[in-house]
Amino acid sequence: MNNTFKVAKWEIKKNIRNKTFLFMTFIFPLLILVIAGGAGYIGGSSSQSGLKIGLIDQTDYIYEELNQNFTNEDITLEKIKATTNKDELRNILEVNNYDSIVLIPSNIVNNNQATVYYKELRGLDGNVISNILSNIVIEKRLSENGYSADQILRLTQNVNFQTQSLQKDDTGIAAIFLPLGLAMLMAFSSMFSGSALMQSINKEKSDKLVEILFSSLTPKNLMYGKVLGYGFLGICQVIVWGAAGSLVANRFFDLPLNILFSIKNAYMFVYFLLGFAMISGLNAIAGASSKDLQSSGQSLNGLIVIVPIVPVWFASILLQNPSGTISRILSYIPVFTPTTMLLRMGVSTPPIWEIALTTTILALSAFFFIRLASKIFRVGMLMYGKDMSLKEIIKWSKA
Amino acid sequence: MEKVLEVGNITKNYAAQKAVDNVSFDLYDGEILGLLGPNGAGKTTIIRMILNIIAPDGGKISFSNFSIDDKSKMGYLPEERGIYKDTKVLETIVYFADLNNIPPEKSKKKAEYWLEKLELDDYANNKIDELSKGMQQKVQFIISIIHNPELLIVDELFSGLDPVNQDLFKSILEELVADGMSILLSSHRMNMVEELCDRIFLINKGKKVLYGNLNEIKDNYEEKKVEMTYSGNDNFLKGNINISNYTAKSNKASFYINNPENLNSFLDDLSNNIDIKELSITSPSLHDIFINSIKGGVANE
Numbered sequence: 298m299n300n301t302f303k304v305a306k307w308e309i310k311k312n313i314r315n316k317t318f319l320f321m322t323f324i325f326p327l328l329i330l331v332i333a334g335g336a337g338y339i340g341g342s343s344s345q346s347g348l349k350i351g352l353i354d355q356t357d358y359i360y361e362e363l364n365q366n367f368t369n370e371d372i373t374l375e376k377i378k379a380t381t382n383k384d385e386l387r388n389i390l391e392v393n394n395y396d397s398i399v400l401i402p403s404n405i406v407n408n409n410q411a412t413v414y415y416k417e418l419r420g421l422d423g424n425v426i427s428n429i430l431s432n433i434v435i436e437k438r439l440s441e442n443g444y445s446a447d448q449i450l451r452l453t454q455n456v457n458f459q460t461q462s463l464q465k466d467d468t469g470i471a472a473i474f475l476p477l478g479l480a481m482l483m484a485f486s487s488m489f490s491g492s493a494l495m496q497s498i499n500k501e502k503s504d505k506l507v508e509i510l511f512s513s514l515t516p517k518n519l520m521y522g523k524v525l526g527y528g529f530l531g532i533c534q535v536i537v538w539g540a541a542g543s544l545v546a547n548r549f550f551d552l553p554l555n556i557l558f559s560i561k562n563a564y565m566f567v568y569f570l571l572g573f574a575m576i577s578g579l580n581a582i583a584g585a586s587s588k589d590l591q592s593s594g595q596s597l598n599g600l601i602v603i604v605p606i607v608p609v610w611f612a613s614i615l616l617q618n619p620s621g622t623i624s625r626i627l628s629y630i631p632v633f634t635p636t637t638m639l640l641r642m643g644v645s646t647p648p649i650w651e652i653a654l655t656t657t658i659l660a661l662s663a664f665f666f667i668r669l670a671s672k673i674f675r676v677g678m679l680m681y682g683k684d685m686s687l688k689e690i691i692k693w694s695k696a
Numbered sequence: 697m698e699k700v701l702e703v704g705n706i707t708k709n710y711a712a713q714k715a716v717d718n719v720s721f722d723l724y725d726g727e728i729l730g731l732l733g734p735n736g737a738g739k740t741t742i743i744r745m746i747l748n749i750i751a752p753d754g755g756k757i758s759f760s761n762f763s764i765d766d767k768s769k770m771g772y773l774p775e776e777r778g779i780y781k782d783t784k785v786l787e788t789i790v791y792f793a794d795l796n797n798i799p800p801e802k803s804k805k806k807a808e809y810w811l812e813k814l815e816l817d818d819y820a821n822n823k824i825d826e827l828s829k830g831m832q833q834k835v836q837f838i839i840s841i842i843h844n845p846e847l848l849i850v851d852e853l854f855s856g857l858d859p860v861n862q863d864l865f866k867s868i869l870e871e872l873v874a875d876g877m878s879i880l881l882s883s884h885r886m887n888m889v890e891e892l893c894d895r896i897f898l899i900n901k902g903k904k905v906l907y908g909n910l911n912e913i914k915d916n917y918e919e920k921k922v923e924m925t926y927s928g929n930d931n932f933l934k935g936n937i938n939i940s941n942y943t944a945k946s947n948k949a950s951f952y953i954n955n956p957e958n959l960n961s962f963l964d965d966l967s968n969n970i971d972i973k974e975l976s977i978t979s980p981s982l983h984d985i986f987i988n989s990i991k992g993g994v995a996n997e
Contacts, residue, residue: 300795307791311783505778509839511749512772513795679749 300514304522305529308497312530321489322534326541348372350426351395353379355403359433366429386414399426406437477616477643478546479562482538483569484606484636490531491576492602494523498584498678507678516675524577524667531573564652565642571659572635576605578666579632585670585677586685608636619645628655631662669694697724699760700847700878701746706755708741708902715741717902718755723847723878728869730893730910731882734990738902739882740775743849746880747772761846768796771845775852775882779824779836785811786820789838796843803842810838814864829856837865841872848872851882866892886983896982900990914979919952920959921984925974932969938962941988947973952980952988 312318352374354360360376377389377398386398397415405411411430432453439449498520501507510519547554583601608615608627615624619641627637628647634655641647676693677685685693701723708716716738723729733739744750746757748764762769780788786807793803811817814834816827824832833856841848850869854862869892873879883889889896890910898906906913919940925948933942933949938958942951953962959977966972980988 303791303794311780315782501778504781505774505776506780508749508774508776508778509772509792509836512747512770512774513767513792515767675749679744 300518301522301525304514304519305525308523308526309529312493312526318493318530322537326538348396349375349394351375351377351389351393351398353377353398353400355379356401356405358437359401359405359430362433363426363429366433372426383414387416390414390416401430406434406441409434477640478542479539479565480639480643482542483535483565483572484609484639486531486535486538487569487573487576487635488602488606490527490534490573491580491605493530494527494577495580495584495602497527498523498581498674499587499589502585502678503589511675511678516678517671520581520671520674524574524581528570528573528577532570535569561642561646565639567656568635568638568642568659571656571663572605572639574663575631575635575659575666578663578668578670579604581670582666582673582677582690585674586680586690588684604632605636608633608640611637612640615640616644620647625651629658631658634659634662697727699723700725701880702756702758702760703742703746704756704758706742706745706752706757708738708745708750709753714902716745716752719899719902719904720755721897721904721907723880725878726873726876727895728873728879728881728893730889730896731880731899732884732886732889732896732986733899733905737899737990739899740851741902742899743772743851743880743882746770746847746849759847768843769846771840771843771848773837773840773848773850773853775855777829777833777836777856779832779839781825782823784821784823785816785827785835788824789835789842792839793842796845798843806842807838810842813868814838830858830861833857834861841877845877847878847880849880849882852884853881854883854885854888862888886981886986890982898986898989905989906985910982913985914982917980917985919954919980919988920956921950921952921978921980923950923976923978924948924972927971927973930970932966953977 350372352360352363354376360374364374375393375395377393380386380389381400389395390398396417397413400412400414402408402410402412411427413426435453436449439452440446444452501510514522543554579601611623611627614621615627615637618624624637624641627633628641628651638647638652638655638659673685673690673693676689680689699722703719703721703723705718705720706716707714707718719738719742721729731739731742741750745752747770748767757764759769783791786804789807789811790800790803793807794800798806808817808820811820814837816831816834819827819831824835827835837850837853840850853865853869857865866888869879869881881889881893893910895909896906896913897904922939927947930944930949933939933944933951936942938954939951940954943949953959955962
């Protein structure tokens with residue numbers, strides 16, 4: 298096996314049990330899942346779970362029909378003795394632990410009036426009962442007027458809304474949030490992996506590990522191996538996050554999972570890979586050229602970590618007008634290309650020529666930065682005790 | 697004896713400064729060559745050029761049995777003791793062996809042999825961070841020889857080791873040489889160099905100062921070292937142009953005689969002027985030769 302792959306394998310092995318990596322990869326999406334799931338559960342429960350309602354039925358037929366109509370198991374109906382005395386009602390409510398008491402008067406078919414007694418009104422509970430009650434009363438009126446059961450069903454049928462998006466190759470709301478989510482996580486993953494790569498390179502430099510490494514392999518082997526290793530870890534992270542995100546989307550928003558495997562997402566993955574390659578080159582330069590990250594966090598390498606996510610600051614413009622001038626300009630500035638294009642593709646489908654052009658620009662600059670890094674890497678790694686100046690970086694990049 | 701390594705007129709410039717200036721030496725099969733010099737003399741630069749980490753600006757480095765690109769034929773224990781901290785001892789050794797083309801199933805056994813020999817067998821699955829500095833140094837040493845290199849370069853092997861471990865490493869180096877390894881030993885421990893090396897290369901400010909057989913260097917060394925006990929005053933010696941490095945304290949003096957060929961007449965003058973109690977004249981130790989040769993030229997990196 299080539300030394301580059303040995304280094305990559307070593308870096309993967311070393312990092313896969315690293316606590317920060319494990320946290321970012323598994324616990325982080327799990328937290329999101331728990332939070333999203335929790336919110337869904339709480340949201341759901343506040344509207345209709347565990348309702349216990351006392352019913353005073355002065356009509357003698359509504360209770361049976363209501364009970365048949367209630368498919369919702371979270372609502373329990375109990376028939377109680379008739380009274381209109383508020384003190385008595387309060388007492389019944391408290392003793393039986395009812396959420397509310399509904400009074401259905403005997404003439405409800407004519408005067409359309411029922412009363413709900415409550416201590417605390419909860420959400421949409423009233424609506425659920427009111428809708429069903431209305432249907433029962435309307436059906437009652439119609440049957441009293443001589444309509445048959447079939448006719449009643451046809452006359453009282455509700456209108457359902459079916460939503461259909463006019464976007465190409467998508468399935469409604471999924472098309473808006475899933476690609477955007479993917480775009481964001483790819484942008485962040487390449488930033489995280491890139492910054493982890495930089496730290497690892499810089500640590501090998503400041504720990505003087507590089508002496509022993511360079512006596513066993515070439516600087517190129519070392520750098521390419523590390524880029525490959527961290528790239529692989531980044532891809533794993535994207536896959537885990539993507540899978541977690543899709544599961545959430547599937548579970549809570551009812552989105553089909555196959556939307557993940559679209560051609561557009563494949564393009565986005567290409568931007569992610571090329572973007573990561575370019576960011577790796579930049580981060581390798583930063584890691585190799587600074588003395589140690591603690592002392593020089595503000596200078597060159599701080600800048601390098603930030604540059605690729607600059608387009609996120611323009612996110613609102615990019616997302617509102619993905620084909621506007623600013624979006625286009627940012628797309629053609631190599632260091633901004635991956636994040637900009639990922640965000641744009643998250644909300645729109647840019648013309649194919651633009652995808653081709655920006656992909657070419659990105660591929661060329663990834664190649665350029667990786668080559669530049671491999672030139673600066675060896676010199677930077679051996680230059681202990683001081684930061685490389687921009688002048689030195691330029692000098693060695695020409696070497 | 698067969699040459700393993702030939703360093704021919706190599707030069708390396710850093711900015712305007714000549715870090716290594718026209719240096720040549722050979723390393724023979726099965727010898728330990730001492731590479732000496734003060735801090736900043738250019739030793740590490742020479743070592744890095746031999747290891748093909750950096751390229752010389754001029755001159756040529758060649759090996760008899762392999763190409764300079766074949767890093768697996770060389771082993772290196774750097775002075776800077778950097779090593780992975782959060783990986784385990786055995787897996788780290790196996791990784792470096794793998795980089796030098798020794799497959800894990802082979803290197804594991806060898807690593808276990810060396811760990812036992814260096815009394816680290818109980819720590820094979822400990823994180824390196826949990827080891828003492830001396831132990832970490834042993835792990836680094838194993839890494840430098842695990843692939844059985846033809847040429848081993850050790851830089852300050854003995855620093856940070858207790859006397860027992862210094863002796864242990866001394867005997868290990870002798871064993872390795874007996875098994876056919878050739879060693880370039882860079883050290884400031886002159887006693888160790890005297891004990892281990894037949895030949896030395898002394899460099900200062902990037903230039904060769906002394907090179908050759910240690911005994912011959914000592915024999916040819918012009919200045920002889922005098923140590924004496926006397927009574928009375930030492931006015932005769934103060935400022936005497938025939939001697940150098942004069943120091944005196946509580947009637948004990950030491951100095952070098954500049955022209956040993958005039959030794960007899962100098963001793964006549966000395967006995968006429970000072971009441972000598974004890975006197976010894978010796979060839980200087982390597983320590984003295986080192987100090988004298990680079991006197992006034994100590995530069996710091």
